[in-house]
Amino acid sequence: MKDLKALIRGVxxxxxxxxxxxxxxxxxxxxxxxxxxxxxxxxxxxxxxIDKIAAIESxxxxxxxxxxxxLGVGFVPFxxxxxxxxxxxxxxxxxxxxxxxxxxxxDAVSPGERILVVDDLLATGGTAAAACRLxxxxxxVVVGCTFIVELxxxxxxxxxxxxxxxxLMEFDHE
Amino acid sequence: MKDLKALIRGVxxxxxxxxxxxxxxxxxxxxxxxxxxxxxxxxxxxxxxIDKIAAIESxxxxxxxxxxxxLGVGFVPFxxxxxxxxxxxxxxxxxxxxxxxxxxxxDAVSPGERILVVDDLLATGGTAAAACRLxxxxxxVVVGCTFIVELxxxxxxxxxxxxxxxxLMEFDHE
Numbered sequence: 050m051k052d053l054k055a056l057i058r059g060v061x062x063x064x065x066x067x068x069x070x071x072x073x074x075x076x077x078x079x080x081x082x083x084x085x086x087x088x089x090x091x092x093x094x095x096x097x098x099i100d101k102i103a104a105i106e107s108x109x110x111x112x113x114x115x116x117x118x119x120l121g122v123g124f125v126p127f128x129x130x131x132x133x134x135x136x137x138x139x140x141x142x143x144x145x146x147x148x149x150x151x152x153x154x155x156d157a158v159s160p161g162e163r164i165l166v167v168d169d170l171l172a173t174g175g176t177a178a179a180a181c182r183l184x185x186x187x188x189x190v191v192v193g194c195t196f197i198v199e200l201x202x203x204x205x206x207x208x209x210x211x212x213x214x215x216x217l218m219e220f221d222h223e
Numbered sequence: 224m225k226d227l228k229a230l231i232r233g234v235x236x237x238x239x240x241x242x243x244x245x246x247x248x249x250x251x252x253x254x255x256x257x258x259x260x261x262x263x264x265x266x267x268x269x270x271x272x273i274d275k276i277a278a279i280e281s282x283x284x285x286x287x288x289x290x291x292x293x294l295g296v297g298f299v300p301f302x303x304x305x306x307x308x309x310x311x312x313x314x315x316x317x318x319x320x321x322x323x324x325x326x327x328x329x330d331a332v333s334p335g336e337r338i339l340v341v342d343d344l345l346a347t348g349g350t351a352a353a354a355c356r357l358x359x360x361x362x363x364v365v366v367g368c369t370f371i372v373e374l375x376x377x378x379x380x381x382x383x384x385x386x387x388x389x390x391l392m393e394f395d396h397e
Binding site for chain 2: 058063078114119123
């Protein structure tokens with residue numbers, strides 16, 4: 050068993066001065082770390098019915114694909130506006146300044162399907178909350194959301210009240 | 224065994240009028256299709272030494288992660304400019320109008336490492352060619368490039384002379 054937290058690299062002043070960025074690429078390039086992360090992200094949801102993995106563009110795609118294969122279920126993407134070619138639904142969410150948007154194909158989720166939402170990072174929770182709303186708009190059931198990293202100095206959990214959230218590690222400071 | 228080509232959806236007039244877009248999301252959401260695609264993308268490179276999977280943002284990440292886990296190797300991303308937090312190298316490539324850019328972390332590949340490049344689509348080949356150059360700039364060896372879809376009405380193979388290229392299916396018209 051690897052210490053996954055030790056595989057994360059802190060990069061100072063990215064994307065801007067004063068921000069410490071938690072870089073997961075150093076974990077992803079470690080063969081054991083990659084497999085173990087996928088296994089542990091799934092751990093609390095094991096034994097439950099999960100019909101699909103829905104992952105958030107773009108770092109969420111890496112672990113999302115692996116987890117879908119591991120479970121033997123299909124993979125569906127949440128994407129930024131204009132990237133998905135067929136009929137979509139859309140949810141806005143608030144950023145520090147202004148708003149952003151997430152889209153999902155209308156046929157990505159069928160009513161009653163149980164969906165596990167995957168992303169790399171739980172920060173303010175806005176993106177994950179929008180992702181959950183998209184699943185529910187299509188009649189799906191959100192089993193929970195699973196992340197590699199949770200930034201506990203940001204109010205991510207408050208943005209996702211009543212959701213089952215799982216993260217492999219926490220960072221409590223920028 | 225699934226007919227993977229039958230799982231691809233043609234979406235007319237996306238991203239613009241007159242273009243038929245080959246949508247892989249209908250393959251990704253099929254549990255067997257997803258697994259089989261990963262297996263078949265790796266097929267011609269089996270039995271060779273591959274040290275890492277390098278996948279192109281963002282649809283390449285989905286199969287890239289799965290193939291890395293399947294092989295038991297690490298995963299490294301190629302990303303659009305400004306997304307990777309640590310020290311990067313960069314390669315430009317030509318688009319229909321203007322140029323675009325791909326980046327890779329300097330520590331993503333070590334000299335002598337053998338890299339399989341993964342993306343969803345071989346179209347003009349510009350992005351994949353830039354990806355190969357990035358690997359070689361860092362002293363890596365490109366084992367080959369593997370794709371889900373090849374658009375044979377575009378000159379993708381000409382952009383990648385001498386490279387080992389593999390695609391699961393071809394489409395010969397827009």
